[in-house]
Amino acid sequence: MGGDEREESCDGSLYEDQDFPSDDSSVFCDRSTPISRLQGHITWLRPQEICQSPVFFPDNIYQSHAKQGLLGDCWFLCACSMLIRNKHLLDKVFPAQQPLWSDSGYRGSFHFNFWQNGLWTEVTIDDRLPCVDSALCFSHCNGPSAFWVALLEKAYAKLRGSYEQLWAGQVSEALVDLTGGLAESWTLSGISSEEEEKQKESHSQARMSRKLDLDLMYPMRAFCVLCCSTQHILGGGEEVGQQHHAMAVMEWLDVKSVAGSSRVRLFRIRNPWGRCCWGGAWTEGGAGWRTLDSSEALALQARVSQGEFWLDETEFLSQFDDVTIGYPISEEGNLLSIYTGNALPYCYQLPGRWVKGLSCGGSRNSRGYLDNPKFWLKMCNRGEVLISLLQYRKWKKMEDQLADRRSGNDMRPQHYHAIALHMWKVEKKRFNLNRTVNKPPCASTHCHAHQREVVLHGQLDPGHYLLIPSSYQLGAEGSFLIRVFSSSASSLSALKSLAPSLPSTTEGEWETTYFQGSWTKGSSAGGSRNFSSHQQNPCFPFTIYDEPAAMAGANVNVTLSQICNDADLHPIGFHIYKVPAGELSQTIPSEDPVASCVPHCYTQDVTMACSLPARAYLIVPSTYEPNCTGAFTICLARRIQRRVVKSQEKLGRTIQEVTHISVMQSQLS
Numbered sequence: 001m002g003g004d005e006r007e008e009s010c011d012g013s014l015y016e017d018q019d020f021p022s023d024d025s026s027v028f029c030d031r032s033t034p035i036s037r038l039q040g041h042i043t044w045l046r047p048q049e050i051c052q053s054p055v056f057f058p059d060n061i062y063q064s065h066a067k068q069g070l071l072g073d074c075w076f077l078c079a080c081s082m083l084i085r086n087k088h089l090l091d092k093v094f095p096a097q098q099p100l101w102s103d104s105g106y107r108g109s110f111h112f113n114f115w116q117n118g119l120w121t122e123v124t125i126d127d128r129l130p131c132v133d134s135a136l137c138f139s140h141c142n143g144p145s146a147f148w149v150a151l152l153e154k155a156y157a158k159l160r161g162s163y164e165q166l167w168a169g170q171v172s173e174a175l176v177d178l179t180g181g182l183a184e185s186w187t188l189s190g191i192s193s194e195e196e197e198k199q200k201e202s203h204s205q206a207r208m209s210r211k212l213d214l215d216l217m218y219p220m221r222a223f224c225v226l227c228c229s230t231q232h233i234l235g236g237g238e239e240v241g242q243q244h245h246a247m248a249v250m251e252w253l254d255v256k257s258v259a260g261s262s263r264v265r266l267f268r269i270r271n272p273w274g275r276c277c278w279g280g281a282w283t284e285g286g287a288g289w290r291t292l293d294s295s296e297a298l299a300l301q302a303r304v305s306q307g308e309f310w311l312d313e314t315e316f317l318s319q320f321d322d323v324t325i326g327y328p329i330s331e332e333g334n335l336l337s338i339y340t341g342n343a344l345p346y347c348y349q350l351p352g353r354w355v356k357g358l359s360c361g362g363s364r365n366s367r368g369y370l371d372n373p374k375f376w377l378k379m380c381n382r383g384e385v386l387i388s389l390l391q392y393r394k395w396k397k398m399e400d401q402l403a404d405r406r407s408g409n410d411m412r413p414q415h416y417h418a419i420a421l422h423m424w425k426v427e428k429k430r431f432n433l434n435r436t437v438n439k440p441p442c443a444s445t446h447c448h449a450h451q452r453e454v455v456l457h458g459q460l461d462p463g464h465y466l467l468i469p470s471s472y473q474l475g476a477e478g479s480f481l482i483r484v485f486s487s488s489a490s491s492l493s494a495l496k497s498l499a500p501s502l503p504s505t506t507e508g509e510w511e512t513t514y515f516q517g518s519w520t521k522g523s524s525a526g527g528s529r530n531f532s533s534h535q536q537n538p539c540f541p542f543t544i545y546d547e548p549a550a551m552a553g554a555n556v557n558v559t560l561s562q563i564c565n566d567a568d569l570h571p572i573g574f575h576i577y578k579v580p581a582g583e584l585s586q587t588i589p590s591e592d593p594v595a596s597c598v599p600h601c602y603t604q605d606v607t608m609a610c611s612l613p614a615r616a617y618l619i620v621p622s623t624y625e626p627n628c629t630g631a632f633t634i635c636l637a638r639r640i641q642r643r644v645v646k647s648q649e650k651l652g653r654t655i656q657e658v659t660h661i662s663v664m665q666s667q668l669s
Contacts (some may be wrong), residue, residue, distance in 0.1 A: 013045070014108030017126040020158040024390075027130060033167045034069055038137065043127040046108065047101060047147045047472065050136065054101050056148050057090070062305055068272040071138040073166040075229075076156060076578055077272045078248040079174035079326070080149065082225040088331045092120075093146070112155035112332050115180035117392050118152075118481045118563055119631055120347050123155045130163070138163060142274075142306070157263040167303040173228045173244050173328035173452050179334050182485070184455050185324045186212040188317055199666035204536055207469070214252075214265070214313070214544070216339050221252050223328035224338050228269070228320040245253060247271050250308065255300070257291045264291065265368025274307040278319075282310035327386075335386070335485045339457065342384050344485035348492035350375065350514070351563045351633065353479045353604060354471055362474030363448060364422070370433060374495040375467040375482055377423070383488030389421040389445070389469045390453040392479040394398045418448035419480070421456055426466050437464060448472035466495070479604075481563075494635065515540045515634040519623055527626030528573070528600060536626075539618045542636055546614060554609040557596070557637040560621050562630055563603045571600035571624040572632070588620055600624035 020026050020055040022044035028036065047054035058064050064084055066077040083090040093113055099105035108127055113120045129150050136434045139153045156177075157163040165432050174184035217224070226249035250268045257264055271277055281288035288310075289297040300310065311319065352373040354360040361372035377387070395416055421443040445454040448471070469480060484492045493514050517538040519525035526536035544555065560574050575593035597608040600623065621632055 015126045015127070017109075017124070017158075020125060020154075022126075022128045022130075023265060025162070026157070027163045027657070029162045029164045031164075033055065033072065033164055035164060035167070038070065038132065041132055042130045042137065043132070043134075045131045045134065046127050047129070050129070050131065050134065053145055055145055056094070056100055056151070058141070058143045058146040060143065062144055063141060064148070065142045065270070065305075066139055066149040066272060067142055067274045067307070069136060069138040069140060071153075071163055071166060072168055073139065073153065074272045075169045075171045076153070076174045076245075077139055077149070078150065078171050078227040079225070081227075081248040081250075081270075082175060082326050083178060085225070086329070089329060092180075093152070093178055099217060110151055110155070112152060114159055114177050116157065116159070116177065117390070117466045117479075118351065118483075120180065121159070123159050125151065125155050125158055129154060135196055138191050166245060171229065171324040172326075172451070175227075175324070176390075176453065179326065179329055181329050182327045182386060182453075182455060182483075184325055184327075184338075185322055185451075187322055188212065189321050217325065218252075218254070220328065220336070220338050223336060223341075225249075225326035225328075226252065227324045227326075229322045229324070230320050251303075252543055253430050255292055255296060258293060264288075265311070267311045267316050268303060269309055269311060271307045271309075276307065276309045278309045278311065280311060282312060282315075289313060307614045314447045331413060334374050336459075337384055337386070337487075342487045344384065344386060344487050346486040346488065346490050347484070348490070349481055349483045350492055350494055351479065351481050351561065352469065352494065354477055354613055356475050356477050356517055360475045360477055361470060362476070363420070363472045364437070366474045368474055369468075369470065369648065370437065372470045375469075376491075376493045376495050377460075377465040377467055377484060378466070378491045378493075379486070380464050380489035380491075382461050383461065383486050383490070385456075385458060385460045385487075385490070386485040387421065387423070387456040387467065388453050388481075388483045389419055390481045390483065391416055391419055392473075392481070393452065403541045411612060416452055417452050417476045417478055418450050419454055420448040420470055420472070421454055422468050422470070423456065424466045425461075426464055430604045431466075437468065506594045511640050512639045513542070513636045513638075515619075515636070516631070517621070517634070518631040519629055521627045521629050525627050525629055527628070528598075528624050529575070530620050530624075531626050534620075536621065537584055537588070537620050539577075539588055539620045540634060540636075541586065541616060541618055543612045543616050544612050544638065545652070546640060554611050555639040556612050557609045557635075558619060559605055559607040559635040560632060561635070562632045564630055568630075569602050569604065570628045570630055571602050572606055572621065573598040573600040573624070574606070574619055574621040574634075576610070576612070577620060578617045579618055586618075588618065593620075614625070 016022070021419045024039060027042060028039065031039065050237050061084065066080050068077055083093060083204050095111060096112065098110055099107065110125055110127060111511055112123050112125070114123060115121070127147075129147075136150055139149050141147070141149050153166070157166055160166060170185075172185050175181070175183040176436055188357055201392070225595075227246055228249060229244060229246040231244055248270045250270050252265065254263045254265050266282065269278070276283070280286065284301060289301065304310065325338055327338055330336055330343060334345045335347070336343055352375075354372070361368040361370060363369065363490050379385070422444040424439065425442050426436055442465070443456050443458050445456060467482065469482065471478065482492065484490060493512070517540070519537070524538050526533040528534060546555070558574065558576070562570060562572055574597050576591045576595040577589045577591070580589055594612065594617070595608065595610045597606050619634060619636065621634060623630070
């Protein structure tokens with residue numbers, strides 16, 4: 001998405017992005033939203049053609065706030081409020097030192113970064129912006145000379161495919177895409193407090209059915225981003241169908257009443273439309289202000305700018321349908337808990353896939369649940385932990401999207417499977433998989449949800465925990481990412497199913513190690529052995545200690561998995577080299593490899609089993625051509641001379657299971 005090759009013209013002309021051109025193809029995807037009426041009326045202007053002295057981010061914080069235009073992307077603009085409050089996050093999304101309009105190095109291009117499926121992705125755009133009658137027609141800043149919102153919106157539209165693809169979305173998704181962190185959402189309508197208490201008494205997983213606890217999160221209010229959404233116009237005014245609209249909470253605080261015997265919790269809400277839509281007790285001249293000290297009331301009312309208004313907690317909980325909170329991220333890059341304020345510096349992530357006929361096991365009610373991918377979480381000490389399951393977005397065919405819009409279906413959930421995450425605490429050395437998962441989990445996300453990401457939170461004791469991500473429907477294919485953030489030392493690794501993924505022999509025990517790495521343009525994306533740059537590829541050392549003569553059959557199994565969407569696959573493969581005596585283990589030898597997984601294939605995973613004598617080796621993964629960027633994981637399984645215990649049980653059906661032993665070793669980089 002960079003477009004760097006065409007960024008600077010030899011004649012000094014300004015950059016024009018051919019991948020996201022200044023025409024209707026970048027605005028519309030199917031012309032099914034209200035902006036379709038703009039077809040044929042949009043012109044594209046650079047900031048210096050719109051105003052005399054454009055700036056990226058203004059000095060006045062009020063002038064920097066986003067104001068929604070004709071595009072229904074209030075959800076994205078609310079998430080942008082996190083960048084306004086945190087310069088270190090804004091610098092991550094928009095790297096510093098880029099030439100602006102008044103600089104001699106200005107070329108009409110800008111670079112932005114968005115977090116996508118575990119990686120930061122660079123998006124390069126030109127600064128031609130869609131206008132109607134010489135004014136920006138989509139999102140812009142309060143200050144007419146500030147352009148950070150309009151440019152960021154264009155980069156996000158390019159990432160999604162078009163401006164129209166930004167029409168309607170989830171605040172939580174935008175928060176994660178802009179920060180690489182976490183966001184959680186709560187539904188305010190639904191289960192009443194009395195019904196919820198009854199459920200808590202009878203449901204073993206009631207802790208995952210918690211309601212929003214603003215008291216618990218109050219100490220972190222200044223650091224996290226709070227957004228709210230509604231399906232109707234506030235204040236009992238004229239409703240406009242089922243119009244989903246998101247707003248940002250600029251601040252929330254507790255103030256004492258005049259009597260001093262009670263407190264009032266107030267929320268200052270900002271409507272991206274730039275106009276007030278509320279007529280409750282806390283509007284100007286409202287009865288609510290008379291319950292406070294007059295000087296404090298005046299000070300609070302003075303904070304309200306255009307498009308903002310105050311609500312008390314009762315009004316807030318009754319008028320809004322959903323609340324989303326974005327986790328703060330420290331300047332050191334650590335996620336902070338919204339529950340305790342603790343830093344969660346230990347961070348791990350691993351990709352996975354639900355593959356039809358192999359690992360699409362469905363929900364716990366399904367006969368295939370045990371086929372789902374499985375992961376180990378090891379806690380070295382007691383600590384606070386956040387675990388998320390994030391599924392990769394899967395775009396529908398255009399004809400299916402049109403059918404959904406004609407029938408009035410909600411577009412957003414249809415892109416995702418209903419997913420859930422369950423966790424069990426197990427013994428380190430040996431456990432019976434079937435007996436374990438037939439017990440209640442120690443934690444879960446309660447039910448399968450049509451969300452991109454679901455999150456578990458808790459305090460975990462030292463030990464080993466089994467994680468099983470699942471979709472509700474048996475056979476539903478997709479890719480996902482498991483992420484763990486913890487306050488104390490921990491590790492995450494994938495538990496490979498021994499029977500299907502390792503060589504056919506069942507003698508002995510397999511010890512599994514995981515490596516993570518990436519191919520980076522110009523440094524570590526060397527390509528295949530057909531290119532002289534092959535030596536630049538990452539390499540991962542390992543050692544075989546047992547002679548294969550003592551064990552018949554293969555003793556090594558290697559799987560290389562690239563972390564990307566199916567549409568972005570590179571042809572991949574790998575070689576295994578002997579490390580000559582006396583040489584550095586990180587240097588690729590000049591002699592031929594002892595084993596190779598080639599030709600390079602356009603696939604998510606490539607696997608090879610082989611028999612290697614005892615000595616030191618290197619695994620060298622590569623794409624076929626040089627300078628193909630991407631991230632990958634390597635699963636290395638080595639057979640060792642200990643026997644695996646087998647058992648048969650009858651739990652609703654006859655099954656053959658292998659007891660899993662000591663496959664928890666993980667090496668993450």
